Amino acid sequence: MTNEEKLHMIEDVLELDENTLTPEMVLADIEEYDSMSKLSLIVMIDDECHKKLTGEQLREFVTVQDVLDFME
Amino acid sequence: MEAGFLDLQGKKIVVAGACGGMGKALSAMLAQGGAQVIALDLNEEALVQLCQQLNGEGHCYRVCDFGHIEGIEPVIDDIIKQCGPVDGFVHCAGTGEVRPLKMSKYPYMVDVMNVNFFSFVEIVRCLTKRKAFNPGMSIVGVSSIGAFYGAPTKVAYTSSKAAMNAAVKCMAVELGGKGIRVNAVAPGATNTSMRRQYESYAQDTDSYKINAIRQFLGVCEPEDIANSIAFLLSDKARMITGTCLTVDGGKMST
Ligand SMILES: NC(=O)c1ccc[n+]([C@@H]2O[C@H](COP(=O)([O-])OP(=O)(O)OC[C@H]3O[C@@H](n4cnc5c(N)ncnc54)[C@H](O)[C@@H]3O)[C@@H](O)[C@H]2O)c1
Numbered sequence: 460m461t462n463e464e465k466l467h468m469i470e471d472v473l474e475l476d477e478n479t480l481t482p483e484m485v486l487a488d489i490e491e492y493d494s495m496s497k498l499s500l501i502v503m504i505d506d507e508c509h510k511k512l513t514g515e516q517l518r519e520f521v522t523v524q525d526v527l528d529f530m531e
Numbered sequence: 532m533e534a535g536f537l538d539l540q541g542k543k544i545v546v547a548g549a550c551g552g553m554g555k556a557l558s559a560m561l562a563q564g565g566a567q568v569i570a571l572d573l574n575e576e577a578l579v580q581l582c583q584q585l586n587g588e589g590h591c592y593r594v595c596d597f598g599h600i601e602g603i604e605p606v607i608d609d610i611i612k613q614c615g616p617v618d619g620f621v622h623c624a625g626t627g628e629v630r631p632l633k634m635s636k637y638p639y640m641v642d643v644m645n646v647n648f649f650s651f652v653e654i655v656r657c658l659t660k661r662k663a664f665n666p667g668m669s670i671v672g673v674s675s676i677g678a679f680y681g682a683p684t685k686v687a688y689t690s691s692k693a694a695m696n697a698a699v700k701c702m703a704v705e706l707g708g709k710g711i712r713v714n715a716v717a718p719g720a721t722n723t724s725m726r727r728q729y730e731s732y733a734q735d736t737d738s739y740k741i742n743a744i745r746q747f748l749g750v751c752e753p754e755d756i757a758n759s760i761a762f763l764l765s766d767k768a769r770m771i772t773g774t775c776l777t778v779d780g781g782k783m784s785t
Contacts, residue, residue, distance in 0.1 A: 472634075494736040495631050498684055501732060502634040514731030 460508075465530050468507060469523065472499045482524040504530060537765035540565035543617040543665075544764060545610065547597070547654060548624030550577040552723020553673060556753035557621060560761050562586040569610055569617065571595045572624070597624050597650035598642055607657035616664050619764045621671045622651040627691070628729050629684045640687050647691035652698055655713070659706055666710050669764045672699055673756070674715040676779045682738050692717070696775050703773030712772040714763045719779025721751040748780035 466480050473480075473491040486492050501512045508530050520526055544561050548554045549570035558568045562585035570592040572578055578592035591614065595606045611617070627643035651672050658664055677685055678692035695715060702713040720726055720742070733739040759778050762768055777783050 494733075495683065497735075498629060498732055499631045499634050502630055506634075514734065517732075 460530070462527055465527050466523070468503060468530075469500070469526060472496060472503050480523055482522065482527055484523045486520055486522060486526075500526070535564055537564060537761055537767060539761065539765060542566045542619060542764070543569060543614060544619040544621065545569045545571065545607075545617055545654070545658065547571045547595075547620070547622045547650070548673075549592070550574060550581055551623055551625070552725065553718070553721065553753045553756050554623040555581060557623060557757040557760055558585060558590075560754070560757045561764075562590060564761065566619075567614075569593070569614060571606070597646045600645055600649050600653050603650060603653045604657050607654060607663070611658075611663045616662060617658060617668070618665045619669045619671070620654060620658050621673065621760055621764070622654065622695075623673045624650065625673065625675075625725065627688045628725060629732055630687060631684050632686050635687050643687040644691050644694070647688070648694045648698070651695055655702060659709065659711060664709075664711065667766060667769070668709075668711045669768070670702070670706075670711065670713040671760050671763050672696075672713075672715045673760070674699075674717040674775060676717045676719050676777055676783055678717065679783060682742070683736070684733070684738075699775065700773045707772060712763075712768070714768075714771060714773070715775040716756060716759050716763065717775050717777045717779065718751055718756045719746050719777070719782045721753060721756055723753055726750070742782070745785045746780040746782040747785065751778060751780055 467477060470477055470480050473496050475491055497517055504510055504512050539561055544566050546554055546558050546568055549558050550572040558570060558581060561568050567589045568585055570578055570581055573596055575594050582590045582592050593606050593610060596602060624646055626646045655670055672695045674695045675692040677689040678696050699713050699715045706713060756778050759776055
């Protein structure tokens with residue numbers, strides 16, 4: 460999976476238009492990154508990457524890049 | 532082994548989801564009361580370990596995936612063949628507590644319904660065939676108080692539990708003539724891995740915070756739920772059928 464594909468998947472979960480996210484963006488600054496989107500992100504990563512993201516790991520994410528790294 | 536107030540001595544009880552938090556607590560309680568536990572769950576290693584830890588003799592297990600309904604009947608038929616007719620069945624298996632609606636696509640919905648609901652119906656169907664059960668059989672489905680109120684991320688889970696509650700009433704009526712009782716127990720928040728996982732995901736949400744306050748007696752322990760199930764399995768509950776007993780630290784009263 461390329462970084463671009465992963466970014467699109469995150470945009471889809473956050474219901475953002477395509478190409479609005481960049482890796483260096485700070486998650487806390489993204490209005491759409493609310494508690495419901497966080498739960499959706501956990502589910503998406505489980506479904507698409509077969510990786511279990513815990514609540515603690517999620518809370519440690521600072522930038523979009525952290526999410527991309529976890530999706531590796 | 533003690534007969535005790537509930538007197539479960541010699542009863543053969545099928546426990547589905549026996550290796551989970553509630554399943555384990557219940558199995559231990561039943562075995563302690565002199566019952567024979569027939570444990571069903573996904574993981575063989577966990578089942579072997581469970582049976583080794585149980586008090587008394589004659590406990591056994593079968594690996595069974597409730598995500599595949601067609602696979603259930605041969606397992607139940609084999610149990611009846613090997614162990615003889617049973618006295619009780621408890622469905623403690625469960626999955627799918629938290630998932631936003633936008634991620635709840637059809638395959639996920641089906642999986643949750645299979646594990647939480649269709650497998651329950653299928654096991655009851657198979658266990659209530661002629662010669663599969665003893666007179667006075669008692670069936671308990673572990674539902675959830677989530678079936679009674681709306682909450683975000685729970686469409687699949689609570690629908691499966693509401694379906695169970697409805698089925699329990701119909702089964703109670705339909706099976707009453709055979710002397711079989713069918714009830715549900717609806718736990719509130721209970722201290723198991725399912726709960727801890729939910730907490731880790733949802734503790735930041737408003738819904739989680741409000742619900743934690745509403746359960747004013749605090750979080751239930753698995754043994755609290757097991758106690759009420761054991762009561763419903765016992766002959767002390769002989770006039771109780773078609774009901775749903777909430778064990779929720781007072782939550783539904785607020
Ligand atoms: N813990 C709570 O706060 C809570 C609250 C209300 C209701 N419940 C219900 O109580 C029951 C027991 O839950 P728990 O808290 O002990 O959870 P748990 O996760 O500890 O146990 C669930 C068990 O179900 C088994 N299971 C899951 N999928 C299966 C499958 N496909 N085939 C066979 N077995 C499968 C698991 O292996 C596990 O042993 C569940 O029905 C749950 O929905 C729990």
